[in-house]
Amino acid sequence: MLSLSVRQISRKLQDGVIVPSDVCTACLYQAEKLKKLNIFVRLTKEVAEHQAKESDVRYTNGNVRSLLDGIPVAVKDNYCTRNIETTCSSRMLESFKPPYNATVVQKLQDAGAVLLGKCNMDEFAMGSGTVDSIHGPTKNIWQSGEKYTLLRNVGERATSVEQVQGCNSTHGSKMVYQELHHLSSHSNKEGSSSPSEEGDWFIAGGSSGGSAVAVASGAVFAALGSDTGGSTRNPAAYCGVVGLKPSYGLLSRHGLIPLVNSMDVPGILTRTVDDAATLLNILAGHDLLDSTTVQDSFIPLDLSQDIDISRIRIGIPKEYNCPGMSDEVMETWSGVADILERAGAEVVQVSMPHTPSSIACYSVLNQCEVASNMARYDGIEFGLRTAENRSTEELYASTRSQGFNETVRGRILAGNYFLLQRNYPHYFLQALKVRRLIAQDFTHAWSSGIDVLLTPTTLTDAPRYSQFISRDNREQCASQDYCTQPANMAGNN
Amino acid sequence: MHRLWKHNIFLEKFWFLQQNARSLNSKIPPTPIVKPIEENKLPPRTKIDQKTIDLLERLSLVDFANKKGIERLEDAIRFADQIRVIDTTGVEPMISVLEDRTLYLHDDIVTDGNCRKEVMSNAALTEESYFVAPQGNIPLIPRDSLLTEDENLDQK
Numbered sequence: 001m002l003s004l005s006v007r008q009i010s011r012k013l014q015d016g017v018i019v020p021s022d023v024c025t026a027c028l029y030q031a032e033k034l035k036k037l038n039i040f041v042r043l044t045k046e047v048a049e050h051q052a053k054e055s056d057v058r059y060t061n062g063n064v065r066s067l068l069d070g071i072p073v074a075v076k077d078n079y080c081t082r083n084i085e086t087t088c089s090s091r092m093l094e095s096f097k098p099p100y101n102a103t104v105v106q107k108l109q110d111a112g113a114v115l116l117g118k119c120n121m122d123e124f125a126m127g128s129g130t131v132d133s134i135h136g137p138t139k140n141i142w143q144s145g146e147k148y149t150l151l152r153n154v155g156e157r158a159t160s161v162e163q164v165q166g167c168n169s170t171h172g173s174k175m176v177y178q179e180l181h182h183l184s185s186h187s188n189k190e191g192s193s194s195p196s197e198e199g200d201w202f203i204a205g206g207s208s209g210g211s212a213v214a215v216a217s218g219a220v221f222a223a224l225g226s227d228t229g230g231s232t233r234n235p236a237a238y239c240g241v242v243g244l245k246p247s248y249g250l251l252s253r254h255g256l257i258p259l260v261n262s263m264d265v266p267g268i269l270t271r272t273v274d275d276a277a278t279l280l281n282i283l284a285g286h287d288l289l290d291s292t293t294v295q296d297s298f299i300p301l302d303l304s305q306d307i308d309i310s311r312i313r314i315g316i317p318k319e320y321n322c323p324g325m326s327d328e329v330m331e332t333w334s335g336v337a338d339i340l341e342r343a344g345a346e347v348v349q350v351s352m353p354h355t356p357s358s359i360a361c362y363s364v365l366n367q368c369e370v371a372s373n374m375a376r377y378d379g380i381e382f383g384l385r386t387a388e389n390r391s392t393e394e395l396y397a398s399t400r401s402q403g404f405n406e407t408v409r410g411r412i413l414a415g416n417y418f419l420l421q422r423n424y425p426h427y428f429l430q431a432l433k434v435r436r437l438i439a440q441d442f443t444h445a446w447s448s449g450i451d452v453l454l455t456p457t458t459l460t461d462a463p464r465y466s467q468f469i470s471r472d473n474r475e476q477c478a479s480q481d482y483c484t485q486p487a488n489m490a491g492n493n
Numbered sequence: 494m495h496r497l498w499k500h501n502i503f504l505e506k507f508w509f510l511q512q513n514a515r516s517l518n519s520k521i522p523p524t525p526i527v528k529p530i531e532e533n534k535l536p537p538r539t540k541i542d543q544k545t546i547d548l549l550e551r552l553s554l555v556d557f558a559n560k561k562g563i564e565r566l567e568d569a570i571r572f573a574d575q576i577r578v579i580d581t582t583g584v585e586p587m588i589s590v591l592e593d594r595t596l597y598l599h600d601d602i603v604t605d606g607n608c609r610k611e612v613m614s615n616a617a618l619t620e621e622s623y624f625v626a627p628q629g630n631i632p633l634i635p636r637d638s639l640l641t642e643d644e645n646l647d648q649k
Contacts, residue, residue, distance in 0.1 A: 032647040101612035158521065248590050262589055291597050292589075318522040325525070330517060337518040349520040360575040367569065379553075380624050391631035396554040410553040410562065413570040416553045417545070427573055432586030434576050439587060474565060475632035478572055491590030 002030055003216030006275040013059060020059065020070030024052035024114055024236060031116060031219040033225045034146065037139045039213045040117040041077045044084055048072065051114040054329045058112065067278050068222075069112030072365035074214045075224040077268075078125055079105050080255040089133035090123045092377050092384045092403030101420050103264050103282050103290065104224060111282050116220050119210030122473075125226055126258045126370075126407050128234055128480040129468050130209025134405075138209040140202040140239060140462050141217045145242060151205040156164035166440060182248040186418040202462040205235030226258045229362055229477070230457070230484025232267025238462035244268040244276040245484075248491035249294040251280075252287030260369040261292075263488040277301045281373055297455050310344035322482045333456050336383040340454070350450060352441035355486055359478060362485040364418055364431035364435020370408075371415025377403060407473040425455035439490040530575055539570045543638050546620055553634060 001009070001023070012018050031043055055070035075081065078088045080098035087093045101109065109115070120138045122130050131137040141148075148170040204213045207227025212235035215223050236243025244267065253267045254492040258264055268279045281300040287293045316337060321330070341347045377391075379385035379399035388398040401409070420426035445453060458480065468476065517523055549566075550556050557563055574577050609622060618625045 055506075081625055097613055099608070104501035105600070128556055246535075286597075288599065292591065293597075294591065294594060295597055316518075316520040316522075318526055321522040321525045322527050323525045323529075326568065330523075334516075334518040334521045337520055339519070347520050349522070354579075357576055359578055363569065364576065364614055365572045379617065381612075381618075381627050389627040391633075392629040393554065393631060393633050394627050395627050397550075397633060398557065400555045401558070404555060406558065406562070409553075410556070410565050410569070411555065412553045412555050413562070414551050414566055415571065416549050418573065419568060429586055430571075430576055430579070430581060432588060433581035433584040434579055435588035436584055437579070437581070439590065462548070471566070474569060489590075 001026060003271070004221075005272045006067060006071060006221050006270065007272075007360040010069075010070060011068050014064065015061070019054040020055035020114065021049070024048050024072055024116075024151050027116055027219055030217065031214075033139070034217050034219060037144060037146075037213055037217065038120055038136050039133050039138055039142060039210050039217065039219060040074070041087060041120050041210070042085060043117040044115050046112050047084070048116050049283055051109075051112075055112055055114065058373065063298065065110070065112035066282060068282060069314065070107065070114060071112075071222070072116040072220045073108055073212060073222045073224070074116050074119050074220040075102075075108075076121050076208050076211050076226055077167055078121060078226060078257040079118075079224060080257070081105055081118065085369045086117065086118065086257070087134070088124050089121050089135055090135055090403065090405070090408070092400075093257075093382075094134065094384065096383055098255070100255065103252035103287050105255060105281050108224075108473055113222075117214075118212055119208070119223060119225075120405075122207035122231075123211055123405050124257075124374075124408055125228060125231055126411060126471050126477075127206045128230070128477050130206040130235065130331070131203060131469060132407055132473055133407060133466065137465065138204045138213055139465075140204045140209075141213050142240065143202055143461065146217075200342040200464050200466050201240065203418045205261055205458070205462060206240035207231040207235075208237075208243075208269065208284075211267075211269050212241055212243065215239070215241045215271060218301065221270070222275060223269045224258075225269050226256055226264060227267040227488065229366065229481045229488050230263050232269060233457050233484050234480065237457040242270050242273055242276050243457075244280065245269075245285065245487065248279060249292055249490075250284050250298070252285075252293050253289040254287055258373050260375065262365070263491075265488075274303055277303050298474050303465055308314075309340065310346075312344050312345045312451050313339075313449050314347045315350040315445055315453045316341055316347065317350050317352040317453060317455060318443070318454040319352055320483055321355075322459065324455065324459045324479060329456045329458070329460060331351075333454070337454060347454075348450075350445055350448070350453075352438075352445065352486070354434065354437045354441050357481050358438050358486040358489060361431045361434040361438065362481065362489055364427050364479060365435065365489070367411045367415035368418050368428050368431075369415070370411045371413075371419060374404070374408065374412050379403075379458045393456055410474060435489050437443075438486055441486075442490040458483065501603075528576065534578055535571075535574045536577055539574075541567055544638055547635070547641060557639055564641060568634060 027044060029208045031040060052070060058064055058069060077086060079102040080086050080100055082099060083097055085099050120130060120133055120135055122132045208231050211223035211225040213221045216239040232243045232245055246265055248265055253264055256266055268276050270279060271277045285298045286295050337347050377383055377400060378396045384399055385401040386398045386402055388395045410480055417423060546557060587617055613619055
């Protein structure tokens with residue numbers, strides 16, 4: 001039951017085959033069973049059970065709120081949840097209890113979803129591994145020693161045009177699910193012994209690693225992450241689930257503790273593309289409380305229509321082959337291009353010439369905005385406060401030194417360096433200009449008739465923890481985010 | 494004999510890679526186009542001096558903690574130097590991706606408030622209905638320079 005999609009479990013609930021309380025119990029059990037993966041900062045058991053009971057009543061009375069009614073979900077721990085600790089995996093907010101819900105959390109609640117828990121993340125969403133958290137790192141479920149059953153498709157794995165085009169979303173997603181399972185078991189066959197014996201494990205990716213593993217493990221049916229430079233797409237790739245970064249301004253950021261105001265978006269993690277569309281339809285739309293949301297009325301997505309693939313033009317940006325990209329990623333990239341071509345789409349190579357400098361530009365803008373955003377943590381109105389009382393400066397300095405880890409402090413210092421008067425034009429202003437060049441790369445692609453850009457998400461599959469921590473957070477982000485952050489700079493999904 | 498064997502292995506590897514490159518879809522670039530920028534094209538590597546350390550610590554109100562923190566900053570600056578060699582003549586800075594849209598304004602009517610309890614609920618220290626802070630305008634006490642820090646001090 002826990003591997004079903006949202007649509008499938010919703011069907012069962014509608015038909016009365018199961019009730020929300022039973023689904024909730026099963027998910028809580030699964031979450032407890034997988035405690036060693038450290039997915040959740042906090043399981044909100046009482047809240048979940050209460051919400052599930054309320055949903056039971058709604059199903060009995062026939063006033064179901066949405067497709068998501070009664071379905072357990074999880075949110076990353078940087079979303080404000082009323083009276084539930086929201087820590088951002090940092091000492092600074094370890095006991096912070098927001099008195100309000102983030103808009104997207106409220107929307108999930110209004111849709112009837114059941115909040116199972118808050119997911120682990122990198123501290124303040126700074127990182128690409130979910131290893132820098134005060135709650136400890138999150139482990140990828142794949143090759144963690146947990147047993148799983150492969151779902152096999154009825155019939156051969158689809159390679160021909162007809163099967164791909166003709167499949168409905170459920171069938172298609174099962175195929176994807178199986179292929180991703182296949183990839184993991186394939187690397188297992190390469191002779192590496194069970195990681196629990198070696199004491200090493202594979203990272204979940206970050207910074208929304210907890211949310212991704214929550215979905216991949218079946219503990220929840222969907223989860224919220226956030227995406228600033230790839231933080232939803234990276235763990236989705238490493239955990240084999242669907243990660244959607246909506247366009248900037250589509251979903252409200254009210255209540256999402258900010259990292260980079262001009263690039264942050266809430267991210268959606270699900271097991272199928274269809275589910276991601278379901279979640280998007282519930283969460284999108286203008287919010288009075290977030291002035292950066294667009295005012296256009298949102299037209300809900302409908303994926304049930306058959307798409308005429310021959311009318312779609314797919315662009316392959318040549319600059320996305322970056323040093324360090326594994327053969328497997330290259331082959332997959334090529335394989336997907338083949339599938340689409342055989343299905344009738346036009347696949348062309350395009351150039352996005354400013355891609356190689358995008359990550360350096362992103363690092364400057366990220367650090368500068370962080371320096372500004374983190375200024376609010378002074379210990380006075382909320383958050384950690386040390387006993388220092390010689391002066392406000394001493395209090396701020398000591399609180400912030402204790403509250404922030406090295407990565408956060410490093411980014412604040414770097415950001416303030418780039419914002420110094422003597423550096424401002426050469427780094428910050430220059431980065432803003434390069435950002436326009438990067439955004440223009442995308443605009444040129446769209447205006448030359450390209451409908452979809454096909455690129456890899458990460459350079460390799462999930463690395464081992466020991467390998468990942470051999471380079472520090474700053475170095476890792478500088479290479480892991482290569483393929484994902486240009487989209488954040490340009491605002492696209 | 495050894496040289497010949499090595500040469501054969503090289504040819505075999507070369508052929509194998511070519512095979513793999515040939516099996517990729519023709520639109521996928523088989524090798525990375527991206528080349529790292531040569532060191533001599535970049536401005537000289539920035540060395541952080543004590544004055545800058547003090548300034549940054551005062552502005553940021555966080556500390557570098559140790560020498561490694563300074564090296565990390567120098568690495569971050571080096572990484573950022575890549576953008577300095579890009580020609581941006583005539584390019585306007587892009588502050589927001591939504592720059593072509595008008596920001597939403599709402600009427601000047603009070604729609605929120607009267608929630609002092611919630612607003613103060615997370616403050617560690619309060620007095621009646623005030624937040625409490627120590628005295629301001631007192632400069633930070635200067636510390637020992639991190640630039641002369643020993644390896645031994647690191648391990649303390």
